[in-house]
Amino acid sequence: MSTDLAQIKVIGVLGAGQMGAGIAQVAATVGYQVLMADVGLEQANKGKAGIDKILTRNVSKGRIDEAKKAEILARLTPVNGLSNLSSADFVIEAATENEALKLKLFTQLDEHCAPHAILATNTSSIPITRIAAATNRPHKVIGMHFMNPVPVMKLVEIITGLATDEATHQLTEALAEKMGKETVLARDMPGFIVNRILMPMINEAVTALYEGIGSREDIDAGMRLGTNQPMGPLTLADFIGLDTCLAIMEVLHQGMGDSKYRPCPLLKQYVDAGWLGRKSGRGFYEY
Numbered sequence: 001m002s003t004d005l006a007q008i009k010v011i012g013v014l015g016a017g018q019m020g021a022g023i024a025q026v027a028a029t030v031g032y033q034v035l036m037a038d039v040g041l042e043q044a045n046k047g048k049a050g051i052d053k054i055l056t057r058n059v060s061k062g063r064i065d066e067a068k069k070a071e072i073l074a075r076l077t078p079v080n081g082l083s084n085l086s087s088a089d090f091v092i093e094a095a096t097e098n099e100a101l102k103l104k105l106f107t108q109l110d111e112h113c114a115p116h117a118i119l120a121t122n123t124s125s126i127p128i129t130r131i132a133a134a135t136n137r138p139h140k141v142i143g144m145h146f147m148n149p150v151p152v153m154k155l156v157e158i159i160t161g162l163a164t165d166e167a168t169h170q171l172t173e174a175l176a177e178k179m180g181k182e183t184v185l186a187r188d189m190p191g192f193i194v195n196r197i198l199m200p201m202i203n204e205a206v207t208a209l210y211e212g213i214g215s216r217e218d219i220d221a222g223m224r225l226g227t228n229q230p231m232g233p234l235t236l237a238d239f240i241g242l243d244t245c246l247a248i249m250e251v252l253h254q255g256m257g258d259s260k261y262r263p264c265p266l267l268k269q270y271v272d273a274g275w276l277g278r279k280s281g282r283g284f285y286e287y
Ligand SMILES: NC(=O)c1ccc[n+]([C@@H]2O[C@H](COP(=O)([O-])OP(=O)(O)OC[C@H]3O[C@@H](n4cnc5c(N)ncnc54)[C@H](O)[C@@H]3O)[C@@H](O)[C@H]2O)c1
Pocket: 014, 015, 016, 017, 018, 019, 020, 037, 038, 039, 043, 094, 095, 096, 097, 098, 101, 105, 122, 123, 124, 125, 145, 146, 147, 148, 239, 240, 241, 244, 279
């Protein structure tokens, strides 16, 4: 039986990091009850505390009032682990970009979630068809790729796997629109649309730095001022997370089997050093 948008009351978000928290915030803002899960309750609480901070800033800037903030926070419930997402009608997974982890999480979600629940993934690059095959409901598994920061960015890239049915696609599109987003539809190929184009550009910027073609500031200013991008590619990489950028390049490299997608050694080295960008306080820049 297929579900329509009006039947979706509770949204489960698995992974309460920068993307999961953003997704939870937007879902609660448009009126959904949201269950937030991560590896444990502590991490889920941390995700909600981050949203509280953002909403407090929005109140101080006059974007929302105290009542709206309280209303949004009241709809967000941190829970202890994914087994507590069983009452969700629609689950959006936003855990770390690691294929083995996501396959395991989807097998577990499939076991714990109601049969009618749709299981979406915010993966940046891992094949939806492969994630879907880790469940007994591949027709109800779909890619729902939000952009960072979720409350600000307009796009949701929807990716249908080989087995995803049309009802799941339609419902996911309707949910993204209800969350105030515009959608594009991508085929399930490595990197989908956005990262297939964006990540090689970021990787090339890292290579330009590695080869000493320009300083970090000049590489960023060159692309900002010369190609009208709102931020330079190295700044953007710090924003996304260098571990996430590396993981996506590895998926492109492996999936396409083409050396043009080889991750830059400097990107690997920064990740080895734990310089992951904004989230760790240091990446190509210091924060
Ligand atoms: N950062 C971006 O710009 C961006 C944009 C679009 C999509 N994505 C995708 O979103 C996903 C999350 O990325 P992020 O930037 O939020 O990363 P993040 O590191 O900020 O958050 C990942 C979260 O997953 C949690 N996690 C790890 N293992 C888990 C488990 N077993 N069960 C539950 N939670 C677990 C971590 O504790 C962490 O809170 C990835 O798939 C990434 O590719 C990221």
